[in-house]
Amino acid sequence: MKKEIRFSLVYRDMWQSSGKYVPRKDQLAKIAPVIIDMGCFARVETNGGASEQVNLLYGENPNLAVRTFTKPFNEAGIQTHMLDRGLNALRMNPVPADVRELMYKVKKAQGVDITRIFCGLNDVRNIAPSIRWAKQAGMIAQATMCITYSQVHTVEYYINMAEQLIAEGAQEICLKDMAGIGRPVMLGKIVKAIKEKHPDITIQYHGHTGPGFSVASMLEVAKAGGDIFDVAIEPLSWGMVHPDVITIQAMFKDAGFSVPEINMKAYMEARSLTQSFMDDFLGYFIDPRNRFMSSLLVGCGLPGGMMGSLMADLKGMHAAINSNLKTQGKAELNEDELLVQLFDEVKYIWPKLGNPPLVTPFSQYVKNVALMNIFCMSKGQERWTMIDTNTWDMILGKAGKLPGKLDPEIVELAKSKGYEFFDGNPQDNYPNVLPKYIKEMEELGWDRGQDDEELFEFAMHDKQYREFKSGEAKKRFNKELAEKKAAAAKPAAGAKKQRSASAEAVVAPFQGSLLWEQSARTVIVPAPGKEYKKGDFMCAILANHGMEVVSAPYDCVIAEVVKGQGAWVNKGDAIVYIEK
Template identity: 55%
Template sequence: MSREIKFSLLYRDMWQSSGKYVPKVEQLEKVAPAIIDMGCFDRVETNGGGFEQINLLFGENPNVANRRWTQPFNDAGIQTHMLERALNGIRMSPVPADVRKLMYKVKKLQGTDIARSFCGLNDPRNLENSIKFAKEGGMISQAALSLTISKVHTVEYYTKLANTLIEMGADEICVKDMAGIGRPAFIGKIIKNIKTKHPETIVQYHGHAGPGFSMASILEAARAGVDYVDVAMEPLSWGTGHADVLAVHGMLKDAGFKVKDINMKAYMEVRSMTQDFMNDFLGYWISSKNRQMNSLLIGSGLPGGMMGSLMADLDTNLKSVNKWLEKRNKPVLTQDDLLIKLFEEVEYIWPMLGYPPLVTPFSQYVKNLALMNVTQLIKGRERWSMIADNIWDMIIGKSGKLPGELAPEIIHLAETHGKQFYTGVPQDLYPDDLDHYRKEMKDNNWDFGQDDEELFELAMHPEQYRAYKSGKAKQDFEEELARKKEAKMKKDCKEVPAAVAGAYEPKSMIIDINGEKFNVGISYGDVAPAASTNGAAAPAAPAAAPAPAATGAVSEVVAPLEGKFMLTKDNTETALKVGDAVKEGDLICYIESMKTYNAIVSESAGTVTAILKANGDNVDEDDVLVQLG
């Protein structure tokens, strides 16, 4: 009898590999019954990763969304799974152990069956608590191997890692090919080694389509003994996403594997609804380039999930660079120009940084550092001149052990910045902190929620949760959406040829006289365009009044990049205030950009006379943030 291979639909990752956002809860509830009716899925990825932060950005309660979204699958007997980042939980920065522990309890009670846990550095010390806490919370622990290709990431390396994780108690293993750059034979050997030594351990394969290996990789994984394959479906398959279930189904069936039949009527319903969600608003953040395969990704190794948001954000970086170039009368860059420069810089710096697997958050760290280097070099500055705190933590070992060795240049750079290398257990650096957030909940008279889920949300995503509670998050999202719609409308108008006076009038007509048809030309004579106040040129705006002259010596701290102005990055820091004395090199604030906190320091000493931005405000490059007297 042929061996069965089961499918898992990545309805979360489908969206986040294509763009910036995921559907709202009403949309998810609408599509769930049709996904179930397709009849071919034994698992659905429902949450995890950035899912809950996106709920908060919408102004949605992520706990309510998760319960309502997972319920239909729970009722149908389809397992649900989430993605979590070990030490970083479901955010981009390390999480205290008590908050991590609460996460599994909350997610299981909300309806999530399986925790897929990965460490971006493949450090087993970071995954040990994930395995332990998931099982204590009643979840199935699926430990992931973050796959990449380098001189240190060999078949033997991943086989040993899988053995270690299974010995730690992992129920399942996911071979997570997050960039889709794993060569098919390489993947097959890893899975075969795991199944040979641990035949009862379930293995699931996750791979992205972008570089072009995915179909061959899935077939090799199937032949090697894989149990589940992650798939997507149109209109969000292929490109930076994943292989389409129809193609995978046909390939595996032809190869002699047993696969469940697909209800094509339901498939078309899900396909249609997904397109409707894109047309509604989600498509505003999906670049057309994300729908294309791109073998350039083989070299850079950047993951599909990150490419989705990268292409959505790249326009902002391009505008910043081109704004600087235009001011200096230099040739501007195209998006492709900047993308190629970025890919080349990633390839250059990745080995120097110790080959961290390019998966969240370390893919973002390497990409962000590469992009900072590119923009600084364009502006005539030095490489490595701006490194965010999160990136430093990766370099010096606070996030875990790097797979490879740091380049001497990077070690020297760390030493000149006074950084101390850390070799201990990363979790020890982040002590329990739930009591702090309990106090904040009580002080604000906020409801702790069912099973302490609101407490968990504040502790996991403090800044986003506060913005959600205040209503600022929803307001900011609606303003961003309005700008996207306006920009699209203007673009559409430019693509429509301007109307010419008289162009709407017929130039000929057919006249029927007693059954005989005559084609008659029509002339209207010279038509002068009608005067229109709507088309009149607007009066010139009055010149801006000059700023009053400064009465004393004032220095300014300006934003070196676009992002959100943040006075602190966590509750261990004290926010700057007017009247504070600062020295040269003192930390002033942060710019949160591309999911990292970039520290902004003072270039001079003085006293804070004004803080010109509010916490969470969007800022542009060269905006004045703080004034010193």
């Protein structure tokens, strides 16, 4: 009897691996019945990861979006699944236990069948509570191993991790090959070992196509006993995303597996609808380079899912880095040269930071350190000069145990700053908060929502939920979209007048709202000529994790102010230009 292979359409991750936003509720309602008509999907990824935060960012209620998308699949008998970051749940930073537990009750009520739980550090302590809470809520707990390739992440490492997850009650195991750098033979050995000892455990493989291994990896995993495979559809397959179901179905059929047939008429309709969503607004936020695969990812191991933000960061930093290089009389870099330099820097610093699997949010942290190292070195400064708070939390063990050992250089740097390392349970650092949010919702007159879903959303995404409720998020998104459309419709104006060669950019260290100095009720935006001493307060960035101060790097004078009060800045954007 032929081994049966099932497919899961990762419709959420198709978008989030490509760009910034995800489809609206009305668009999800259109595509769902067409996906069902394709007849080849046993599962569909409907939500999770950053998708619900993104809903809030463009002014849509994520709870309505999730219910709208899951309902048709529930009725058709197609299982729905979500991505769950364990300790971080649905955001980039740790979440209190009571909010995490509530999430599974809410998502089950919203029609989500399976939660794919991962910890970016592969720390089982961050996954185990979620397994328990998910099962108590009636969901299927799919525990996840983040696949990467290093001297630490061996076949034995993953077999041992799978044993721990199954002992904690995991009903399924997912191999999350988020960067697509898992070597095919290695993955086959891992799956074979799990299946030999636990033949009834369902194994699902999730692999990105970025560096090119994923198709071969899927075949090796299937031959070793893998059950379900994540796939995509055009126009958002391949590139930095996932293999297309057409190719994978044909490969498995030829290899002698039992696979479902694809209704190609429905496939083409789904393809057309997805393209129409891109044409509507989503395509304005997709970097075209994400459509291409790159073997450069083999060495650095960065995941395809973060390439959109990486390219945005590079664009923001490019001018500032070249300004620094020019000031020092060094050759400027084009974007490709800068990209290769970034990949090389990631490869260099990754083992020094303890080999965290390069998956959200730790891939962002490692990438951020690499990018800021390059920026600092372009100014003639040392590496490790600009490490943000979240990255330090990772280094110090507050997010979980690192798979590898920290380089002595990093340990000494931490000690020199007076930081203490933490080896306890990461969850203990984050006390329960639901009573606080319940009280505030009562005071504001906000409804807790069906199945407490609004309470959950508020507690999970505090800042974004407030901006959604106030209408500020929608207003900002509409402005952002209008600017994107205008830029696409009109060629860029001629080159700006070149700045003085001595002018140097002060860049935003984080994404957030820019706040200049305030005196009483008056905002003081500095004018050209304003003088600062080294270390003086210049401005602040209101980021997701709190307020971050930007200080004068040396005695300087303002040459040009680029961003005004309240401006939304991305990490690496120039705020002002200064001169000595």
